Amino acid sequence: MDETVKIVTLGTSHGDPTEERFNVSTLMDIPGYGGILIDAGTPVLGLAIRKKYPLERLRALFITHMHQDHFGGVPDLLKFWVKRLPEERRLRIFLPERAAMETIFAFTELAHRPIDRSRFEVSELARGGAMLAEELRFEAVPTDHFSNENRVFPSWALRFGIAGKRVLFTGDLARDLHDFPRGNACDIAFCELTHFALRDALEILKQEHFGRLVFTHIGNEWHGAAAEARFRKETGVLPYPAEIAHDGDEFEL
Numbered sequence: 001m002d003e004t005v006k007i008v009t010l011g012t013s014h015g016d017p018t019e020e021r022f023n024v025s026t027l028m029d030i031p032g033y034g035g036i037l038i039d040a041g042t043p044v045l046g047l048a049i050r051k052k053y054p055l056e057r058l059r060a061l062f063i064t065h066m067h068q069d070h071f072g073g074v075p076d077l078l079k080f081w082v083k084r085l086p087e088e089r090r091l092r093i094f095l096p097e098r099a100a101m102e103t104i105f106a107f108t109e110l111a112h113r114p115i116d117r118s119r120f121e122v123s124e125l126a127r128g129g130a131m132l133a134e135e136l137r138f139e140a141v142p143t144d145h146f147s148n149e150n151r152v153f154p155s156w157a158l159r160f161g162i163a164g165k166r167v168l169f170t171g172d173l174a175r176d177l178h179d180f181p182r183g184n185a186c187d188i189a190f191c192e193l194t195h196f197a198l199r200d201a202l203e204i205l206k207q208e209h210f211g212r213l214v215f216t217h218i219g220n221e222w223h224g225a226a227a228e229a230r231f232r233k234e235t236g237v238l239p240y241p242a243e244i245a246h247d248g249d250e251f252e253l
Helices: 044-050 074-084 100-109 145-149 198-206 225-235
Strands: 006-011 025-030 034-038 058-062 091-095 120-124 128-133 136-143 155-162 165-169 188-193 213-218 242-244 249-252
Touching (some): 006 044, 006 188, 025 044, 044 074, 058 074, 074 091, 198 225, 225 242
Parallel strands (some): 091 120, 165 188, 188 213, 213 242
Antiparallel strands (some): 006 025, 128 136
Protein backbone atom coordinates (compact mmCIF):
# COMPACT_ATOMS: atom_id res chain seq x y z
CA MET A 1 0.00 0.00 0.00
CA ASP A 2 2.67 2.49 -1.01
CA GLU A 3 0.59 4.25 -3.67
CA THR A 4 -1.50 7.39 -3.27
CA VAL A 5 -4.65 7.21 -1.18
CA LYS A 6 -7.43 9.34 -2.67
CA ILE A 7 -10.11 10.87 -0.43
CA VAL A 8 -13.24 12.45 -1.93
CA THR A 9 -15.72 14.56 0.04
CA LEU A 10 -18.78 13.43 -1.89
CA GLY A 11 -21.26 15.41 0.25
CA THR A 12 -20.34 18.17 2.71
CA SER A 13 -23.53 19.63 4.15
CA HIS A 14 -24.79 19.78 7.71
CA GLY A 15 -28.06 18.10 8.75
CA ASP A 16 -29.93 19.29 5.66
CA PRO A 17 -28.90 19.62 2.02
CA THR A 18 -28.44 23.15 0.69
CA GLU A 19 -28.26 24.75 -2.74
CA GLU A 20 -24.51 24.09 -2.70
CA ARG A 21 -24.09 20.92 -0.67
CA PHE A 22 -25.58 17.45 -0.18
CA ASN A 23 -25.59 15.43 3.05
CA VAL A 24 -22.26 14.27 4.33
CA SER A 25 -20.33 11.32 2.90
CA THR A 26 -16.60 10.84 2.39
CA LEU A 27 -14.93 8.18 0.26
CA MET A 28 -11.40 6.84 0.71
CA ASP A 29 -9.93 4.77 -2.11
CA ILE A 30 -6.92 2.76 -0.96
CA PRO A 31 -4.61 1.06 -3.47
CA GLY A 32 -4.45 -2.67 -2.89
CA TYR A 33 -7.64 -2.66 -0.82
CA GLY A 34 -10.46 -0.64 -2.35
CA GLY A 35 -13.01 1.86 -1.12
CA ILE A 36 -14.08 2.84 2.38
CA LEU A 37 -17.10 5.08 2.80
CA ILE A 38 -17.36 7.22 5.91
CA ASP A 39 -21.02 8.12 6.42
CA ALA A 40 -23.63 7.86 3.71
CA GLY A 41 -25.99 10.80 3.63
CA THR A 42 -28.22 11.15 0.58
CA PRO A 43 -27.60 11.09 -2.33
CA VAL A 44 -24.37 9.21 -1.76
CA LEU A 45 -25.01 6.65 -4.50
CA GLY A 46 -25.64 9.32 -7.12
CA LEU A 47 -22.62 11.34 -6.03
CA ALA A 48 -20.33 8.31 -6.29
CA ILE A 49 -21.69 7.50 -9.73
CA ARG A 50 -21.21 11.09 -10.91
CA LYS A 51 -17.59 10.90 -9.75
CA LYS A 52 -17.34 7.76 -11.92
CA TYR A 53 -16.25 5.74 -8.92
CA PRO A 54 -16.51 1.99 -9.63
CA LEU A 55 -18.71 0.83 -6.77
CA GLU A 56 -17.47 -2.73 -7.11
CA ARG A 57 -14.32 -1.36 -5.44
CA LEU A 58 -16.22 -0.45 -2.28
CA ARG A 59 -15.24 -2.75 0.57
CA ALA A 60 -16.46 -1.13 3.79
CA LEU A 61 -18.98 1.40 5.07
CA PHE A 62 -18.73 3.18 8.42
CA ILE A 63 -21.59 5.18 9.95
CA THR A 64 -20.37 7.48 12.73
CA HIS A 65 -23.79 7.94 14.37
CA MET A 66 -27.45 7.30 13.66
CA HIS A 67 -28.60 10.69 12.42
CA GLN A 68 -30.38 10.53 9.09
CA ASP A 69 -28.01 12.91 7.31
CA HIS A 70 -25.29 10.32 7.97
CA PHE A 71 -27.09 7.08 7.11
CA GLY A 72 -29.98 8.11 4.85
CA GLY A 73 -28.25 6.93 1.66
CA VAL A 74 -27.56 3.40 2.88
CA PRO A 75 -30.75 1.87 1.38
CA ASP A 76 -29.74 3.15 -2.06
CA LEU A 77 -26.34 1.50 -1.68
CA LEU A 78 -27.92 -1.81 -0.66
CA LYS A 79 -30.30 -1.75 -3.62
CA PHE A 80 -27.47 -1.01 -6.06
CA TRP A 81 -25.33 -3.71 -4.46
CA VAL A 82 -27.84 -6.52 -4.99
CA LYS A 83 -29.10 -5.21 -8.33
CA ARG A 84 -25.90 -4.29 -10.13
CA LEU A 85 -22.91 -6.03 -8.59
CA PRO A 86 -21.86 -9.69 -8.90
CA GLU A 87 -23.27 -12.03 -6.27
CA GLU A 88 -19.82 -12.75 -4.83
CA ARG A 89 -19.28 -9.11 -3.85
CA ARG A 90 -19.49 -8.53 -0.08
CA LEU A 91 -19.70 -5.25 1.83
CA ARG A 92 -18.65 -4.78 5.44
CA ILE A 93 -20.93 -2.36 7.31
CA PHE A 94 -19.94 -0.86 10.67
CA LEU A 95 -22.76 0.79 12.61
CA PRO A 96 -22.86 2.50 16.01
CA GLU A 97 -26.04 0.51 16.75
CA ARG A 98 -26.10 -2.89 15.08
CA ALA A 99 -29.84 -3.33 15.61
CA ALA A 100 -30.45 -0.37 13.30
CA MET A 101 -29.50 -2.54 10.33
CA GLU A 102 -32.73 -4.49 10.61
CA THR A 103 -34.70 -1.28 10.04
CA ILE A 104 -32.48 -0.32 7.09
CA PHE A 105 -32.95 -3.76 5.52
CA ALA A 106 -36.70 -3.52 6.07
CA PHE A 107 -36.88 -0.08 4.47
CA THR A 108 -34.99 -1.34 1.42
CA GLU A 109 -37.33 -4.32 1.12
CA LEU A 110 -40.38 -2.02 1.02
CA ALA A 111 -39.54 -1.70 -2.68
CA HIS A 112 -40.28 -5.44 -3.04
CA ARG A 113 -36.69 -6.18 -3.98
CA PRO A 114 -35.23 -9.22 -2.19
CA ILE A 115 -32.09 -8.39 -0.25
CA ASP A 116 -29.61 -11.21 0.21
CA ARG A 117 -28.43 -10.22 3.67
CA SER A 118 -25.52 -12.64 3.49
CA ARG A 119 -23.84 -10.18 1.12
CA PHE A 120 -23.47 -7.69 3.98
CA GLU A 121 -21.27 -8.31 6.99
CA VAL A 122 -22.67 -6.07 9.73
CA SER A 123 -20.69 -5.19 12.86
CA GLU A 124 -21.25 -2.79 15.72
CA LEU A 125 -18.57 -0.21 16.38
CA ALA A 126 -16.84 -0.47 19.73
CA ARG A 127 -13.99 1.30 21.42
CA GLY A 128 -10.63 0.18 20.12
CA GLY A 129 -9.13 -0.94 16.86
CA ALA A 130 -9.22 -3.74 14.35
CA MET A 131 -7.52 -4.72 11.12
CA LEU A 132 -9.34 -4.44 7.81
CA ALA A 133 -6.39 -5.78 5.84
CA GLU A 134 -2.63 -6.00 6.08
CA GLU A 135 -1.29 -2.49 6.79
CA LEU A 136 -4.85 -1.16 7.10
CA ARG A 137 -6.21 -0.63 10.59
CA PHE A 138 -9.04 1.43 12.04
CA GLU A 139 -9.76 2.62 15.55
CA ALA A 140 -13.11 3.83 16.88
CA VAL A 141 -12.93 6.68 19.40
CA PRO A 142 -16.14 7.48 21.35
CA THR A 143 -17.61 10.98 21.12
CA ASP A 144 -20.63 12.58 22.80
CA HIS A 145 -22.54 14.16 19.94
CA PHE A 146 -26.00 13.25 21.27
CA SER A 147 -25.38 15.33 24.39
CA ASN A 148 -26.39 18.27 22.18
CA GLU A 149 -29.92 16.86 22.37
CA ASN A 150 -29.64 15.83 26.04
CA ARG A 151 -29.73 12.21 24.91
CA VAL A 152 -27.32 9.29 25.21
CA PHE A 153 -26.60 7.24 22.10
CA PRO A 154 -23.27 6.09 20.64
CA SER A 155 -21.31 8.29 18.28
CA TRP A 156 -17.77 7.79 17.05
CA ALA A 157 -14.69 9.39 15.62
CA LEU A 158 -12.62 7.12 13.38
CA ARG A 159 -8.89 6.88 12.92
CA PHE A 160 -7.33 4.90 10.07
CA GLY A 161 -3.75 3.71 9.77
CA ILE A 162 -2.83 3.01 6.16
CA ALA A 163 0.72 1.71 5.70
CA GLY A 164 2.15 4.30 8.06
CA LYS A 165 -0.21 7.09 6.96
CA ARG A 166 -2.87 8.29 9.38
CA VAL A 167 -6.32 9.75 8.73
CA LEU A 168 -8.81 11.05 11.31
CA PHE A 169 -12.56 11.59 10.90
CA THR A 170 -14.06 13.35 13.91
CA GLY A 171 -17.70 12.65 13.08
CA ASP A 172 -20.14 15.10 14.68
CA LEU A 173 -19.19 16.46 18.08
CA ALA A 174 -20.61 18.11 21.18
CA ARG A 175 -21.13 21.87 21.11
CA ASP A 176 -18.54 22.46 23.85
CA LEU A 177 -16.03 20.11 22.17
CA HIS A 178 -15.37 18.19 25.38
CA ASP A 179 -15.33 15.08 23.18
CA PHE A 180 -12.90 16.28 20.51
CA PRO A 181 -10.61 13.27 19.79
CA ARG A 182 -7.44 14.90 21.05
CA GLY A 183 -3.94 13.62 20.64
CA ASN A 184 -4.63 11.84 17.36
CA ALA A 185 -1.65 12.98 15.33
CA CYS A 186 -2.34 12.33 11.67
CA ASP A 187 -1.42 13.27 8.13
CA ILE A 188 -4.91 14.58 7.35
CA ALA A 189 -7.95 15.17 9.56
CA PHE A 190 -11.57 15.66 8.52
CA CYS A 191 -13.59 17.60 11.08
CA GLU A 192 -17.21 18.71 11.16
CA LEU A 193 -17.96 22.48 11.17
CA THR A 194 -21.55 22.83 12.36
CA HIS A 195 -22.05 22.15 16.04
CA PHE A 196 -19.48 24.46 17.61
CA ALA A 197 -18.09 27.96 17.17
CA LEU A 198 -14.83 27.83 15.20
CA ARG A 199 -13.21 30.50 17.38
CA ASP A 200 -13.89 28.38 20.45
CA ALA A 201 -12.21 25.40 18.79
CA LEU A 202 -8.99 27.12 17.79
CA GLU A 203 -7.20 26.68 21.11
CA ILE A 204 -7.92 22.94 20.98
CA LEU A 205 -6.93 22.67 17.34
CA LYS A 206 -3.64 24.53 17.91
CA GLN A 207 -2.51 21.69 20.15
CA GLU A 208 -3.10 18.99 17.56
CA HIS A 209 -0.48 17.58 15.21
CA PHE A 210 -2.17 17.46 11.84
CA GLY A 211 -0.45 17.62 8.50
CA ARG A 212 -3.63 19.12 7.07
CA LEU A 213 -7.10 19.87 8.43
CA VAL A 214 -10.18 19.67 6.21
CA PHE A 215 -13.57 20.80 7.46
CA THR A 216 -16.67 19.11 6.16
CA HIS A 217 -20.30 18.84 7.39
CA ILE A 218 -20.35 22.60 6.85
CA GLY A 219 -22.80 24.85 8.69
CA ASN A 220 -24.66 27.60 6.84
CA GLU A 221 -22.55 30.37 8.34
CA TRP A 222 -19.55 29.13 6.33
CA HIS A 223 -21.22 29.07 2.92
CA GLY A 224 -20.11 31.56 0.29
CA ALA A 225 -16.95 33.44 -0.66
CA ALA A 226 -17.15 36.04 2.12
CA ALA A 227 -17.56 33.34 4.78
CA GLU A 228 -14.66 31.35 3.42
CA ALA A 229 -12.46 34.47 3.48
CA ARG A 230 -13.37 34.91 7.16
CA PHE A 231 -12.61 31.22 7.72
CA ARG A 232 -9.13 31.60 6.22
CA LYS A 233 -8.44 34.60 8.45
CA GLU A 234 -9.58 32.82 11.61
CA THR A 235 -7.71 29.57 10.89
CA GLY A 236 -4.53 31.42 9.95
CA VAL A 237 -3.41 31.01 13.58
CA LEU A 238 -3.22 27.23 13.22
CA PRO A 239 0.23 25.62 12.81
CA TYR A 240 -0.92 23.64 9.76
CA PRO A 241 -3.09 24.38 6.70
CA ALA A 242 -6.87 24.25 7.10
CA GLU A 243 -9.59 24.44 4.47
CA ILE A 244 -13.30 24.04 3.86
CA ALA A 245 -14.29 21.10 1.66
CA HIS A 246 -16.94 21.22 -1.06
CA ASP A 247 -18.93 18.43 -2.66
CA GLY A 248 -16.66 16.46 -4.95
CA ASP A 249 -13.32 17.81 -3.68
CA GLU A 250 -10.43 15.37 -3.90
CA PHE A 251 -7.49 15.03 -1.53
CA GLU A 252 -4.42 12.84 -1.74
CA LEU A 253 -2.45 11.17 1.00
